[in-house]
Amino acid sequence: MPSIAIEWLDLALRWVHVIAGIMWIGDSFLFMWLDSNLSPPSRPREGAVAGELWMVHSGGFYEVVKRRVLAPSEMPQTLYWFKWQAYTTWLSGLLLLGVVYYLGGGVYLVDGAARGVGLGAAIGLSLGTLGAAWLAYDALWGSALARRPAVATLVSFALLTAAGFGLTRVFSGRAAFLQVGAMLGTIMAANVWRRIIPAQSQMVAATRAGRTADAALGARAKQRSIHNHYLTLPVVFTMVSNHFPSTYGNELNWLVLALLVVVGAAAKYVMNHRLASNRWIVAAGTAALLGVIALTARVSRDATAGAGFAGAAPVSFAEADAILQRRCVSCHAARPANPSFPEPPNGIVLEDPRRIRALAPRIMVRAVETRTMPLGNLTGMTDAERRTLGAWIAQGAPLGDSVEGPARPR
Numbered sequence: 001m002p003s004i005a006i007e008w009l010d011l012a013l014r015w016v017h018v019i020a021g022i023m024w025i026g027d028s029f030l031f032m033w034l035d036s037n038l039s040p041p042s043r044p045r046e047g048a049v050a051g052e053l054w055m056v057h058s059g060g061f062y063e064v065v066k067r068r069v070l071a072p073s074e075m076p077q078t079l080y081w082f083k084w085q086a087y088t089t090w091l092s093g094l095l096l097l098g099v100v101y102y103l104g105g106g107v108y109l110v111d112g113a114a115r116g117v118g119l120g121a122a123i124g125l126s127l128g129t130l131g132a133a134w135l136a137y138d139a140l141w142g143s144a145l146a147r148r149p150a151v152a153t154l155v156s157f158a159l160l161t162a163a164g165f166g167l168t169r170v171f172s173g174r175a176a177f178l179q180v181g182a183m184l185g186t187i188m189a190a191n192v193w194r195r196i197i198p199a200q201s202q203m204v205a206a207t208r209a210g211r212t213a214d215a216a217l218g219a220r221a222k223q224r225s226i227h228n229h230y231l232t233l234p235v236v237f238t239m240v241s242n243h244f245p246s247t248y249g250n251e252l253n254w255l256v257l258a259l260l261v262v263v264g265a266a267a268k269y270v271m272n273h274r275l276a277s278n279r280w281i282v283a284a285g286t287a288a289l290l291g292v293i294a295l296t297a298r299v300s301r302d303a304t305a306g307a308g309f310a311g312a313a314p315v316s317f318a319e320a321d322a323i324l325q326r327r328c329v330s331c332h333a334a335r336p337a338n339p340s341f342p343e344p345p346n347g348i349v350l351e352d353p354r355r356i357r358a359l360a361p362r363i364m365v366r367a368v369e370t371r372t373m374p375l376g377n378l379t380g381m382t383d384a385e386r387r388t389l390g391a392w393i394a395q396g397a398p399l400g401d402s403v404e405g406p407a408r409p410r
């Protein structure tokens, strides 16, 4: 497929995906918020009322009454459902996964030749683990263990961490994070499709048939809704994680991901309950946040100026430049030789000495500290080259006399 077509597909799908995701997560936040702010009815109301609340928005006043079940006579003409936000988010996400990670030779998916996994196998694993995630989650929460939610939550978290660990062995760190996010997103969408909507459909059908619906169905649907709700922050982190090489490029990236899942879920808990109840959740979230900051800070400290390169011999621009030309410029040129990139990725061109010097801090982060460049180490950069490049940058990225004049003609 021509790369311009891929780029437009990517743009269109991403646009849809983000908007649908905002709508889905927005609904999840709104309904959880409604549920936690219901108060006992202020005046007599008919039916199985769970609570009511008043809101002001859009220049008017809204009165909301929640009923656990409806009497047959109470069934309204029009009943609004919330499901297409979830389905659209998942479908567009699946297609986007294909466009970004499977097409174009899978440059983002597999990490060089080192992992020994071909593109076909990697795609199979990616799709397979999406399905497996749902089957494992649904079996766990459909089993007897679900009656002990604390234990089932711990088991779920352990499985998630194990999946993150395994996937970071096979995929690039960046793809592994996204894959875990896609697995969580699949669980969430399948919760809507296979558990929440069917339970609500059964309730509606019972009411329409003149019977009182089983409120236990509603309670079970609510449990899955709550799971989805607490997964929103972790999933959104995985979706934006590709902007943060210090997370997915960390040596212990699977641990970084696990800790950030805890941070996200705990942050949601604090949003819902303030600090009042279950202080240990707040404590766990704070500890996880401090832990993850320490983990990512450790890498920069090891590799940067003071510690790592104090005793290094002076490195000339010519030496550093030779490394960049050898390992980077196949992609980061005005006209990249790598066919996957018709334009230089992120607009980064490493051909002009002054541009190279200006970009030195980012080169340090990507090629030395986090080793997330070259992409998938496709060009086979060695550790010695990373050290040399790091030393040159730590020494102030000097250009030397030879290139301090006008930019080199190319």
Ligand code: HEC
Residues within 6 Å of the ligand: 107, 245, 324, 327, 328, 329, 330, 331, 332, 338, 345, 346, 348, 359, 362, 363, 366, 367, 373, 374, 375, 378, 379, 381
């Ligand atoms: C196989 C192609 C490829 C090679 C080779 C490559 N890069 Fe990249 N580079 C990319 C892509 C794709 C992106 C954008 C995605 C991303 O940021 O991960 C990128 C982004 C970057 C960025 C900008 C993002 C930021 O964090 O500021 C820098 C800096 C960078 N690369 C430096 C390098 C250096 C230095 C080398 C050589 C040591 C190198 N790259 C080799 C493909 C490549």
